[in-house]
Amino acid sequence: MALEETSPNPLRAAQQEIRKAVQALNLDPIVADLLSEPQRFVEVSFPVKMDDGSTRVFKGYRSQHNNALGPFKGGIRFHPEVNADEVKALSIWMSLKCAVLGLPLGGGKGGVKCNPKELSRRELEELSRAYVRSIAQVIGPEKDVPAPDVYTNPQVMAWMADEFSSLNGYNTFGVITGKPLEIGGSAGRSEATGRGCVFAIREACARLSIPLQNATVAVQGFGNAGSVVARLLHEMGARIIAVTDSTGGAYRSEGIDPISLLEFKQQTGSVKGAPGTTPLSNEQLFALECDIIIPAALENAITAAVAEDIRARIIAEAANGPTTPEADKILEDKGVLVIPDILANAGGVTVSYFEWVQNLTNYYWTEEEVNRRLEEMMVRAFQDVYQMHLDKKVSMRDAAYMVAVNRIAGAMKVRGWV
Ligand code: NAD
Numbered sequence: 314m315a316l317e318e319t320s321p322n323p324l325r326a327a328q329q330e331i332r333k334a335v336q337a338l339n340l341d342p343i344v345a346d347l348l349s350e351p352q353r354f355v356e357v358s359f360p361v362k363m364d365d366g367s368t369r370v371f372k373g374y375r376s377q378h379n380n381a382l383g384p385f386k387g388g389i390r391f392h393p394e395v396n397a398d399e400v401k402a403l404s405i406w407m408s409l410k411c412a413v414l415g416l417p418l419g420g421g422k423g424g425v426k427c428n429p430k431e432l433s434r435r436e437l438e439e440l441s442r443a444y445v446r447s448i449a450q451v452i453g454p455e456k457d458v459p460a461p462d463v464y465t466n467p468q469v470m471a472w473m474a475d476e477f478s479s480l481n482g483y484n485t486f487g488v489i490t491g492k493p494l495e496i497g498g499s500a501g502r503s504e505a506t507g508r509g510c511v512f513a514i515r516e517a518c519a520r521l522s523i524p525l526q527n528a529t530v531a532v533q534g535f536g537n538a539g540s541v542v543a544r545l546l547h548e549m550g551a552r553i554i555a556v557t558d559s560t561g562g563a564y565r566s567e568g569i570d571p572i573s574l575l576e577f578k579q580q581t582g583s584v585k586g587a588p589g590t591t592p593l594s595n596e597q598l599f600a601l602e603c604d605i606i607i608p609a610a611l612e613n614a615i616t617a618a619v620a621e622d623i624r625a626r627i628i629a630e631a632a633n634g635p636t637t638p639e640a641d642k643i644l645e646d647k648g649v650l651v652i653p654d655i656l657a658n659a660g661g662v663t664v665s666y667f668e669w670v671q672n673l674t675n676y677y678w679t680e681e682e683v684n685r686r687l688e689e690m691m692v693r694a695f696q697d698v699y700q701m702h703l704d705k706k707v708s709m710r711d712a713a714y715m716v717a718v719n720r721i722a723g724a725m726k727v728r729g730w731v
Contacts, residue, residue: 314410321403321635322398322568323398323399323403323416323690324398324399324401324402324405326402326483326638327402328345328349328405330591330714331349331405331692331714331718332345332626333714334711334715334717334718334719335384335722337705337707337715338398338715338718338719338722340718340719340722340729341489342393343731344718344721344731347379347725347731348364348378348379348405348408348718348721350401351376351379351401351405352378352380353376353377353451354377354379354397355374355375355376355377355448356372356373356374356375356376356397357372357444357447358370358371358373358447358449359371359373359443359444359446359447360443361400361436361439361443362706363436363449364433364435364436364706365414367665371425371427371440371443372425372426373423373425373442373447373448374423374424374425375400375421375422375423375448375451375452375459376401376403376404376421376423376455377406377421377451377457377581378405378408378417378419378420378424378572379408379419379420379554379721379725380419380457380518381419381679381728382411382416382417382418382720382724383411383418383419383655384418384419384454384455384456384457384458385404385407385418385421385424385457386407386411386416386418386420386421386458386459386460386461386490386631386662386666387403387407387420387421387458387459387460387462387638387662388417388423388429388461388462388463388465388491388668389409389424389425389444389458389462389465389469389473390422390423390424390425390462390464390465391427391440391462391464391465391469392401392424392426392427392428392429392463392464392510393426393427393428393623394425394426395424395425395427399424400422400423400531401422402422403422403462404421404422404655405436406420406633406655406698407419407420407421407422407662408420408658408717408721409713409714409717409718409721410655410662411666411718412716412717412720413656413697413698413713413716413717413720414659414660414665414666414690414691415690415694416666416690418458418662418666418687419422419452419547419676421457421458421459423444423448423459424462425440427440427570430714434602435460436674437627438472439467439675441465441472441473442462442473442476444477445472445477445480445706446480447475448476449476449480450455451478452477452488453477453488454487454620454673455668457689458487458488458490458665458669459473459475459487459488459490459634460489460490460491460580460662460665461491463663464588466491467491467493467498468493469480470489470491470492470493470511471492471493471496472638473488473489474488474489474492474496474722475496475513476633476711482566485615485671486675487669487673490502490665490666490668490669490672491668492668497671497677499664499665499671499677500666500668500677500679500683501664501666501667501680501683502661502668502679502683503537503686504541505660505661505663505664505665505683506537506541506631506658506660506661507538507541507631507683508541508611508660508681508687509547509657509659509661509687510538510542510609510631510652510657510658510660510662511541511542511545511546511549511608511714512612512631512687512688512695513652513657513691513695514542514546514605514627514629514652514659515549515696516606516628516699517629517652517695518604518605518627520650520699521626521627521650522628523605523626525549525551525606525642526549526550526551527550527551527552528546528551528552528604528605529551529552529601529602529603529605530543530551530553530554530603530605530606530607531553531554531555531556531598531599531601531603531605531607532555532556532557532559532606532607533556533557533595533598533599533606533608533610533614533632533635534557534558534582534607534608534631534632535556535557535558535578535608536558536609536610537572537657538609538632539588539607539609539610539631540571541615542629542631543569543574544570544571544572544575545558546605547570547571548628551605552567552568553568553569554566554567554568554572554601554603554708555569555576555593555597555598555603556569557584557593557598558578558583558584559610560583560584560585560609560658561583561584561591561592562583562585562592562594562595562597562598563585563586563587563590563591563592563593564590564592564593564597564598565589565590565591566603569587569589571592572597573587574587577704594644595614595619596619596622599614599619599623600622600623600624601624602624602662603624604622604625604626605626605628605629606625606627606628606629606632606634607628608628608629608630608631608632608725609632610624610630610632610635611632611704612621612633612634613634613636613637614623614635615635615637615640615644616631616637616638616640617626617637617640617643619640620629620636620639620640620641620643620647623644623649625649625714626649626650627650627652628644628649628650628652628653629652629657630651630653630654631658632655633652633654633655633658634678636651641708646691650709651708651709652709653698653710653713655713655714656694656695656698656709656713657719658685659691659694663687663690663691664683664687667683667686667687667692667714697716698712699712701713701715701716
């Protein structure tokens with residue numbers, strides 16, 4: 314395995330990025346010290362009664378990184394590899410994501426070390442409720458508002474909201490977002506990440522004078538984020554020429570209809586073999602002659618070797634962390650415009666913010682209203698980052714970090730923290 318492909322400690326990576334932004338902004342280094350660690354980190358262990366009558370003890374975390382701008386906000390991950398440093402790093406990225414979008418929220422993240430695929434539905438419900446009980450003292454609509462992340466979903470959020478409401482003695486739906494519509498979920502939430510990414514792509518195309526009509530697009534990953542981006546770009550007249558998922562890929566130079574492709578994937582479990590397409594690998598996808606590439610699968614998909622072959626003009630990071638630092642440098646030197654993850658996929662947390670606002674006011678918006686406000690916020694955030702990119706002559710990623718760190722630092726300053 315090449316050196317760059319060994320996964321770096323995500324916490325060290327996040328801390329380095331923050332230091333770089335603090336230096337570039339000429340801020341007091343104390344800002345970097347403060348932002349390098351969570352304000353509070355809670356580690357819990359709790360028992361769950363299993364179906365076979367045994368009791369198992371699970372370990373969970375909640376990292377509350379920074380709440381200078383507002384309550385902590387960030388998802389809960391159920392995964393066997395969950396660990397303290399990962400949760401801390403993810404909470405730092407949430408602070409930055411919220412700040413770059415101008416949301417009045419801080420960053421948090423939680424996780425439980427478990428394999429949800431091995432749990433029955435009843436065990437999963439027990440675990441979800443037990444985790445919430447163990448962190449109940451530190452979360453709440455005004456304190457810290459969790460949401461779904463890897464292997465957690467609206468049902469898990471519903472159990473958690475219900476448990477928290479029982480502890481409180483009244484319905485407290487604003488404690489968590491990503492809930493089902495029946496208990497205060499927001500219209501438009503399930504498509505928000507993909508839709509937000511498309512607004513960012515549209516803005517980037519306008520700046521680079523690339524007409525979306527007939528623009529050629531390749532999408533890696535055809536799940537929640539990737540399939541929505543593909544569908545919306547297709548509706549805007551772009552040509553989706555290649556799509557891959559974990560099982561293979563599909564290529565068609567004249568363009569693929571994402572709706573038919575989704576139906577095919579639902580029937581067969583794969584995009585590979587879709588009628589009228591030829592198979593292609595991730596390597597081939599990234600090397601395609603096309604206008605826009607959307608990594609929407611996993612982290613570290615674009616390594617230095619992959620970046621060398623990239624010919625696209627725009628990369629929109631729907632996924633979190635898809636580009637390695639070495640690859641980033643290569644893309645920057647090549648003049649590829651990378652819309653960084655903390656901007657490109659922030660549509661999800663933006664509509665989570667809308668969900669929280671709706672819960673607090675107990676007044677619910679239509680999907681049109683949600684989408685209109687999402688567009689407004691994504692366009693403004695894109696412009697803020699793009700302007701920093703032009704003014705400071707830095708990459709879009711560095712610019713996004715600078716916008717975010719500057720906002721958090723400003724709040725910390727007026728609050729008298731630094
Ligand atoms: P998902 O599980 O719905 O979809 C992931 C897709 O990636 C699947 O189609 C899977 O087959 C594919 N995939 C996995 N390994 C692959 C590989 N090696 N090559 C090609 N495709 C592969 O997940 P999602 O919710 O769409 O999330 C995708 C990315 O977007 C993640 O990085 C996630 O952190 C990020 N993200 C998602 C949201 C959201 O609201 N869903 C919000 C912010 C960021």
